[in-house]
Amino acid sequence: xxxxxxxxxxxxxxxxxxxxxxxxxxxxxxxxxxxxxxxxxxxxxxxxxxxxxxxxxxxxxxxxxxxxxxxxxxxxxxxxxxxxxxxxxxxxxxxxxxxxxxxxxxxxxxxxxxxxxxxxxxxxxxxxxxxxxxxxxxxxxxxxxxxxxxxxxxxxxxxxxxxxxxxxxxxxxxxxxxxxxxxxxxxxxxxxxxxxxxxxxxxxxxxxxxxxxxxxxxxxxxx
Numbered sequence: 579x580x581x582x583x584x585x586x587x588x589x590x591x592x593x594x595x596x597x598x599x600x601x602x603x604x605x606x607x608x609x610x611x612x613x614x615x616x617x618x619x620x621x622x623x624x625x626x627x628x629x630x631x632x633x634x635x636x637x638x639x640x641x642x643x644x645x646x647x648x649x650x651x652x653x654x655x656x657x658x659x660x661x662x663x664x665x666x667x668x669x670x671x672x673x674x675x676x677x678x679x680x681x682x683x684x685x686x687x688x689x690x691x692x693x694x695x696x697x698x699x700x701x702x703x704x705x706x707x708x709x710x711x712x713x714x715x716x717x718x719x720x721x722x723x724x725x726x727x728x729x730x731x732x733x734x735x736x737x738x739x740x741x742x743x744x745x746x747x748x749x750x751x752x753x754x755x756x757x758x759x760x761x762x763x764x765x766x767x768x769x770x771x772x773x774x775x776x777x778x779x780x781x782x783x784x785x786x787x788x789x790x791x792x793x794x795x796x797x798x799x800x801x
Contacts, residue, residue: 581730581732583735583736585736585737585757586654587628588757589625590758590771591618593764593765595766595768595769595771596741597740598611598618598766598768599611599767599768603670606683608768608769609768610764610765616763626761627647628650630791631643633651635689646789646790646795647789647793650759650795657733659731659733660694661695661735662726663695663739663740665696668682673700678703678705690738691710694711694712695726697717697722697743700714700716713725720750737753741770742769744771751781755800756778756798757796758771758796762792783801
């Protein structure tokens, strides 16, 4: 069985944004447009569908919803052997590393449980937290994918984000399957994945599956 490169449980707004403007340590998903109407709460309004499920990794109490949303929450880690992410997803710093104290947003037990390849132009040594090892690489999408596939030992590789990284791998035509959860909010400005999901229909089939939670799950696979 061939290894796939997957985008899984990637969350965007109805206007196509995966993050707002002005990402920072205090606001890792940035801010939504504050001009008129209800202002989206980030990241809560993007990921609330997953956080409400029984399989949500951060759940500390019993309960949670079952059904369609729970299926996709469980599917996040299925057959994943490595992850690729952009530096903006790893942390809020830009430019050369001032120091190596920052270990990511996730505390002592990151939710990946696989090798993670962080794309950056600035050298940093690898380190391990629990069962997750972070490697920092300056590489093209194709080279990053080669390294990740080697580390995945036959399992699939996930492109975790952020938006610019997903777009970079789409432009390189390397992604095999995509799952995007579209939340019923508008962000207005920031990091935009697409103007419309139809932008991808030249290369991918698309199935749209609405959920009772209000999100719409978009499934893409190669033509």
